[in-house]
Amino acid sequence: MKNSNETTEYVPLNFIEQIIEKDLKEGKNNGELLTRFPPEPNGYLHIGHAKSICLNFGLALKYGGKCNLRFDDTNPETEDTEYVDAIIDDVKWLGFHWPGEVLFASDYFDRLYDFAVNLIKIGLAYVDDQSAEQISETRGTPTIPGKESPNRNRSVEENLDLFARMKNGEFPDASRVLRAKIDMASPNMHLRDPALYRIKRGHHHRTGDKWCIYPMYDFAHGQSDYFEGITHSICTLEFEVHRPLYDWLVDRLKDGIYRPYQIEFARLELGYTVTSKRKLLQLVKEGYVSGWDDPRMPTIRGMRRRGYTPEAIRVFCNKVGVAKRVNVIDPSLLEFSVREDLNKIADRRMAVLDPIKVVIANLPENYEETTLAVNNPEIEDAGRREITFTREIYIDREDFMEDPPKKYFRLSPGNMVRLKYAYIIQCTDYKKDESGKVTEITCEYIPNSKSGNDTSGVKVKGTIHWVSARYGIPLEVRMYDRLFMVEDPQEDDERDFKEFLNHDSLNVIHNAIGEPSLKDVNPGYKCQFERKGYFCVDSDSNDNQKVFNLTVPLRDSWAKIAQKMNN
RNA sequence: UGCCCGAUGGUGUAACUGGCAACACGUCUGAUUUUGGUUCAGAAGAGUCUAGGUUCGAGCCCUAGUCGGGCAACCA
Numbered sequence: 212m213k214n215s216n217e218t219t220e221y222v223p224l225n226f227i228e229q230i231i232e233k234d235l236k237e238g239k240n241n242g243e244l245l246t247r248f249p250p251e252p253n254g255y256l257h258i259g260h261a262k263s264i265c266l267n268f269g270l271a272l273k274y275g276g277k278c279n280l281r282f283d284d285t286n287p288e289t290e291d292t293e294y295v296d297a298i299i300d301d302v303k304w305l306g307f308h309w310p311g312e313v314l315f316a317s318d319y320f321d322r323l324y325d326f327a328v329n330l331i332k333i334g335l336a337y338v339d340d341q342s343a344e345q346i347s348e349t350r351g352t353p354t355i356p357g358k359e360s361p362n363r364n365r366s367v368e369e370n371l372d373l374f375a376r377m378k379n380g381e382f383p384d385a386s387r388v389l390r391a392k393i394d395m396a397s398p399n400m401h402l403r404d405p406a407l408y409r410i411k412r413g414h415h416h417r418t419g420d421k422w423c424i425y426p427m428y429d430f431a432h433g434q435s436d437y438f439e440g441i442t443h444s445i446c447t448l449e450f451e452v453h454r455p456l457y458d459w460l461v462d463r464l465k466d467g468i469y470r471p472y473q474i475e476f477a478r479l480e481l482g483y484t485v486t487s488k489r490k491l492l493q494l495v496k497e498g499y500v501s502g503w504d505d506p507r508m509p510t511i512r513g514m515r516r517r518g519y520t521p522e523a524i525r526v527f528c529n530k531v532g533v534a535k536r537v538n539v540i541d542p543s544l545l546e547f548s549v550r551e552d553l554n555k556i557a558d559r560r561m562a563v564l565d566p567i568k569v570v571i572a573n574l575p576e577n578y579e580e581t582t583l584a585v586n587n588p589e590i591e592d593a594g595r596r597e598i599t600f601t602r603e604i605y606i607d608r609e610d611f612m613e614d615p616p617k618k619y620f621r622l623s624p625g626n627m628v629r630l631k632y633a634y635i636i637q638c639t640d641y642k643k644d645e646s647g648k649v650t651e652i653t654c655e656y657i658p659n660s661k662s663g664n665d666t667s668g669v670k671v672k673g674t675i676h677w678v679s680a681r682y683g684i685p686l687e688v689r690m691y692d693r694l695f696m697v698e699d700p701q702e703d704d705e706r707d708f709k710e711f712l713n714h715d716s717l718n719v720i721h722n723a724i725g726e727p728s729l730k731d732v733n734p735g736y737k738c739q740f741e742r743k744g745y746f747c748v749d750s751d752s753n754d755n756q757k758v759f760n761l762t763v764p765l766r767d768s769w770a771k772i773a774q775k776m777n778n
Numbered sequence: 779u780g781c782c783c784g785a786u787g788g789u790g791u792a793a794c795u796g797g798c799a800a801c802a803c804g805u806c807u808g809a810u811u812u813u814g815g816u817u818c819a820g821a822a823g824a825g826u827c828u829a830g831g832u833u834c835g836a837g838c839c840c841u842a843g844u845c846g847g848g849c850a851a852c853c854a
Contacts, residue, residue: 222794223791223792223794223800223801224792225791225792250854251853251854253853253854288853289853289854343852346852347850347851350850351850352780353779353849354780354781355779356780357850384852385852387852388852397781398781398782399782399849400781400849400850401849401850403850406851406852409851427852428853428854431854432854448784449847449849449854450854451783451848451849452781452849453849454782475783477784482789530790530791530802530803531791532790532791532802534790534791535783535784536783536785536790536791536846537846537847537848538789538790539789539790540803541790541803541804543804544789544802544803546803547804548803550815550816554815554816559813588816589816620814621814629812630812631812632812662812671812672814673812673814674811674812674814675813676813739813741813741815742813742814743813744815765813765814765815766814767814769814770814771814772814
């Protein structure tokens, strides 16, 4: 450290925080900070949006500012209140708050219209009668300058008249547009007289049929920022080339020193999934997943149903960082964040996913012994619950091997393991069916080896979970794996991303057995199935049967050892 | 062939704006453990896209190039 007398420790800032701290220090925009999260209500929010939400709301929190929730609803064709409601719910679920009401770009339609009229008056906008095709053709290409529209130099009066008549519905859809008069030869395509307003008779989710002209994104976004007093308008990289237009418009709208500034960052891409709204919609529509909230989906709703916590998602979004480099985050980081949170808060329970019956031969037929099991070893006062040990129990198929390799610490013929919270047992016999599948195991328990007061002197390397055959309850357990088999399913434009779908991403277990305490839990309840992973109760559960979703498996160092031995 | 961004271990970010690369995930060791979890201790792994230049000194600055991304909706 350079300055040893400096009391504040240096904390690395991302580039946006650096800009903000500088702006705040210099008193730019009165030293205020107001950000905004501006979704278009035409789809559900996903993990990429979560990063933007955490960034915008997080910055406001960090620097004592505020963050608005504003819908960018300028295209009635694709937008719907269904999405508005879902998005509001998702942002709240993530744990963020905005000042006052939810805002909409459509709140500003009147002011936007007035601004457009002003632009016409000062000769910076004109009505173009050309068709979309003509406009597209005369825009030129990135290397060839565009051609000016024959309507470019209409009089202010004629433009005013035409624009008013556009608004009044005198012209058919798409027959005319209002364009900014900037520069048809600009190397930046967005400055070649961009369209500001189009005629479109869609039914708007909020303004109904009041308007038949709607502002384009570029004509709505920066101005909405300005109307709200946004200081830092943070968006993703693809809007970088829009910034000159953003500035051009805001500079003509502002009427003092205040103005918002756009800053772009690289969106979050997550490996082995897709985050394009179009592709996500396709997965839903074509039935590859059960819906927007399918637990395999990278949507907020999907992750929520999967059992991810808001805390875990927020921590994850902070860990990935903020920069301008295109990035693909490895899902292991997300899973780490989820485990980290769940380890602290989730109850421990025992459940057997692939049951084999074990009969403890040296125990009487009706033997029962009830003991207390720790709910969460990470939390001292998380309490205990009762579990009952009986002569017949179930253990997981993975925990028994006829012919085990050296480092296998679980049950095998002649060998011993501890049953968690109960006794050490030794395998004396086992049965198989014609196919060679083990159907039942016979064991003997070691007296005096009871968990907690073991005086047997027997030492075992392994402890396994179990469920009483008499008291266990049937469970449906849905095991999930990554949706795609390749890290970047959209890398190859030539190939349909669906070719890379992982067809084993869902594996439903119908005959799992859980400890009896699982009978009384409600959808959303999260727990760890000991030695397996974190699971949560799905909304498909009913009184007869609980359905559990695998949220994330526990780290499994045995699986790695076993895999190595196989290779 | 135009314009705008970007380039640091496998992945993602950092290096307090010029002082011989740090953190997290992942990987690997070991210890503890009645979860092969957690926790703890430790290790390996980049010399910063390339080539020049400025400088006592460059991941940071300059020039050229290479590679990657974006831009030609009346989408956002």
